[in-house]
Amino acid sequence: MTETVTDGLEIKAGAGSDNTALFQLMNAFETFRQDNDARLERLEKRGATDPLTEEKLERINAALDGYKAAMDRVALDRARPALEGGRSEAxxxxxxxxxxxxxxxxxxxxxxxxxxxxxxxxxxxxxxxxxxxxxxxxxxxxxxxxxxxxxxxxxxxISISGPATGWVGEKDARPQTASQxxxxxxxxxxxxxxxxxxxxxxxxxxxxxxxxxxxxxxxxxxxxxxxxxxxxxxxxxxxxxxxxxxxxxxxxxxxxxxxxxxxxxxxxxxxxxxxxxxxxxxxxxxxxxxxxxxxxxxRRTQGAIRKLKDTEGNYLWQPATAPGANATLLGFNLVExxxxxxxxxxxxxxxxxxxxxxxxxxxxxxxxxxxxxxxxxxxxxxxxxxxxxxxxxxxxxxxxxxxxxx
Structure with a gap:
């Protein structure tokens, strides 16, 4: 079973391998980067974006979500243990x-x-x-x-604050400090x-x-x-x-x-x-x-975040690099x-x-x-x-x- 997305992108609901799903995800992200770069360039030059480009980006966003879900399903099915195997263990x-x-x-x-x-x-x-x-x-x-x-x-x-401390000289008095x-x-x-x-x-x-x-x-x-x-x-x-x-x-x-x-x-x-x-x-x-x-x-917020870059033109959002892993944002794990x-x-x-x-x-x-x-x-x-x-x-x-x- 497949769900077809235009512009050559296709979400395979029953992706048969980790490598296939990962390749599809990385390919979709590369397409997304190219189109979003074009959108930003047009916005800088003309002060407005092309509605067709915006629509295409939304479709690619949906494809990225679909590929990640397919990768997660493959990883989950592979990790699932057999509990009884159709019979009770002796x-x-x-x-x-x-x-x-x-x-x-x-x-x-x-x-x-x-x-x-x-x-x-x-x-x-x-x-x-x-x-x-x-x-x-x-x-x-x-x-x-x-x-x-x-x-x-x-x-x-829960310890909200530790006991009060202080520096003292050898012969200084040691007044009682506040407790934690x-x-x-x-x-x-x-x-x-x-x-x-x-x-x-x-x-x-x-x-x-x-x-x-x-x-x-x-x-x-x-x-x-x-x-x-x-x-x-x-x-x-x-x-x-x-x-x-x-x-x-x-x-x-x-x-x-x-x-x-x-x-x-x-x-x-x-x-x-x-x-x-x-x-x-x-x-x-x-x-x-x-x-x-x-x-x-x-995922809607993640879709908006995907379009952001740092001052050097690098995308802040990066796709997962392995099945079962999460995307990252500014180098930190992103959970949807x-x-x-x-x-x-x-x-x-x-x-x-x-x-x-x-x-x-x-x-x-x-x-x-x-x-x-x-x-x-x-x-x-x-x-x-x-x-x-x-x-x-x-x-x-x-x-x-x-x-x-x-």
């Missing part, structure tokens, strides 16, 4: 019993979890596959800090659920890999809901997203708030030296955080998250920071499945739940770019 009694429960509702052999408590805990292989694939397809989870917990609420102590400031942040684990359905005939098929099927069905749904909450969640029955924090100008930053830099223009980049605001955002972050920093934005806002008046569509230190995701151990063959006959429903929480862990580790005058 000696794994609980896994065999869980398969029997999912396919036929047999419960007598299960010893972990109870039906009255809301279902049975899935085998470790399936739980690990769900978590691993969530990391693969959930952009924020892939760069954030993740902690496995066994309680409903995880409390993390400690804060505690709570991360409640909220319930996330999915309820895939299957026919009895499908489940009776001996070739069905039960664990893989459940993981496939719930992963996309879980990842989509998670990512939206990690970015914009209000903390009500869901994690608290980093954009839900109180935002202040970086010059007024204080603990408990996220700092932002303004572009100086409402809803747009500055008319001159557009890339300067991105460089300023990089250096708004302390050196200790910049080492592992990433950009986070959606569709739940980030678009460029608009007063929005904050670009985040930059060390998310491993700046945002914490807490996963409560265990994924539960409750089999329901009665509510939607002839389908069997599988009420699958996991508990996850999240919130800002270090308010100094994430900075935002706000498209506003101030």
């Amino acid at each position: 000696g794994d009694e609980y896994k065999e019993a869980f398969s029997a429960y999912v396919k036929r509702g047999e419960e007598k052999s299960l010893s972990i979890g109870t039906n009255s408590d809301g279902g049975y805990v899935v085998p470790g292989e399936t739980e690990a596959e769900i978590t691993r694939r969530l990391t693969e397809i959930s952009p924020i989870r892939s760069i954030a800090g993740v902690r496995q917990v066994s309680s409903a609420v995880y409390k993390r102590p 400031t400690i804060d505690a942040i709570s991360y409640p684990a909220m319930e996330l659920y999915a309820m895939p359905a299957a026919t009895a005939s499908f489940l009776d098929d001996a070739a069905v890999d039960v664990g893989q099927w459940i993981a496939d069905e719930v992963n996309a749904a879980f990842a989509e809901q998670e990512t939206a909450a990690f970015i914009n969640g209000d903390g009500d029955k869901k994690p608290t997203g980093f954009l839900h924090s109180t935002l202040v100008a970086e010059s007024s930053w204080a603990w408990g708030k996220l700092g932002y830099l303004a572009t100086g223009v409402s809803g747009d980049f500055p008319s001159a030296d557009q890339s300067d605001v991105l460089i300023d955002l990089v250096y708004a972050l302390k050196a200790g955080y910049r080492q592992n920093a990433s950009w986070v934005m959606n 998250a569709e739940d980030m806002p678009n460029i608009g008046a007063g929005t904050t569509p670009i985040a930059f920071g060390d998310f491993r230190r700046g945002y914490l995701i807490v996963d409560r151990q265990g994924v539960n499945v409750l089999r329901d063959p009665f509510s939607a006959k002839p389908y069997v429903l599988f009420y699958t739940t996991k508990r996850v929480g999240g919130g800002v862990a270090d308010y100094d580790a994430i900075k935002l770019l706000k498209f506003a005058a101030s």
Whole structure:
């Protein structure tokens, strides 16, 4: 299956090799650079751009996104392990019993979890596959800090400031110094659920890999809901997203708030030296955080960023050089998250920071499945739940770019 894009570019939805997808991506970017250079030259000479060139650039932008998605699919399929291979592994009694429960509702052999408590805990292989694939397809989870917990609420102590110190002479008095400031942040684990359905005939098929099927069905749904909450969640029955924090100008930053830099223009980049605001955002972050920093934005914002150059005419955005890798911006990893806002008046569509230190995701151990063959006959429903929480862990580790005058 292919989706054809004009101007000789073609997105292969089922790209068969890493090298093919990578070649297509690099070729598309070279075409993009040539056309955008022509656009900028026309803009400089005539003060206006050609609508046909603008339209062509948008098509190439879409092609670049398609090639990157094809590369990621190839890498994900290649990394996917077989959990059951159509049969239960010898000696794994609980896994065999869980398969029997999912396919036929047999419960007598299960010893972990109870039906009255809301279902049975899935085998470790399936739980690990769900978590691993969530990391693969959930952009924020892939760069954030993740902690496995066994309680409903995880409390993390944070040292906001260290103890006061000072220089003294050999015989000087040593007055008592102020103690360090400690804060505690709570991360409640909220319930996330999915309820895939299957026919009895499908489940009776001996070739069905039960664990893989459940993981496939719930992963996309879980990842989509998670990512939206990690970015914009209000903390009500869901994690608290980093954009839900109180935002202040970086010059007024204080603990408990996220700092932002303004572009100086409402809803747009500055008319001159557009890339300067991105460089300023990089250096708004302390050196200790910049080492592992990433950009986070959606594809529309990324499309606008692709057109920017530095003072020497080099493009700030560079495509991924390997399957499964991300594009870079100013040399830093760029993560695409569709739940980030678009460029608009007063929005904050670009985040930059060390998310491993700046945002914490807490996963409560265990994924539960409750089999329901009665509510939607002839389908069997599988009420699958996991508990996850999240919130800002270090308010100094994430900075935002706000498209506003101030």
